[in-house]
Amino acid sequence: MQKETFYSEDDFIHLGALQHYVFCPRQCALIHVEDAWRENVLTVRGKILHEQVDTDTYESRGAIKIVRGLRIHSYRLGIVGRCDVVEFHADGSVLPVEFKAGKPKEDLSDKIQLCAQALCLEEMLTIKITRGAFFYGKIRRRVQVELDEELRKQTESVIAAVHELVRDKRVPMARYMAKCRNCSLLDICQPRAMNERKLTHYMSNLYSV
DSSP states (O other): OOOOOOOOGGGOEETHHHHHHHHOHHHHHHHHTSOOOOOOHHHHHHHHHHHHHOOOOEEEETTEEEEEEEEEEETTTTEEEEEEEEEEOTTSOEEEEEEESSOOOSSSHHHHHHHHHHHHHHHHHTOOOOEEEEEETTTTEEEEEEOOHHHHHHHHHHHHHHHHHHHHTOOOOOOOOGGGGGOTTHHHHOHHHHHHHHHHHHHHHHHOO
């Protein structure tokens, strides 16, 4: 049986890096390797929402105990962050709830971030968490997510990829896509310019004698 390894706190990566990586590995590297950051309207909306939620408070609503802004970590996976809300129910179940300013995304970035929160809570509390939830500000309702084995495998794969990216201090090449228009780092990344330089280099080599 292979011995399980654990990360030191110096090697922890932030939970937010997982969402950045799924959206774009280059964006993740620019933020978490190059320390580049710039706000846009989408990031400001998200920041304001999380400031309202992450209040480090505790309350009871009937049989449900609610903790806001709970700090979490996993030594097994080497990740650290905070949960917007964690609900402790009378039946012993625990439900992490993540607040998002927008609407459900087509990619897995939100679900992987939520699953990573659950993995941290499972390690810290020695329990099994089967579900999580999002509250999306744009549609003003809660969306339940099943934390099945496939999502767990995908989440751990992304965590390993981000660790490798940060450890190797590697910044992937830029590649322009439609979603680049919503990225706050568009001016720093300059994916169109990178594509144009690659094309110029290719044409130069093609017609050189």
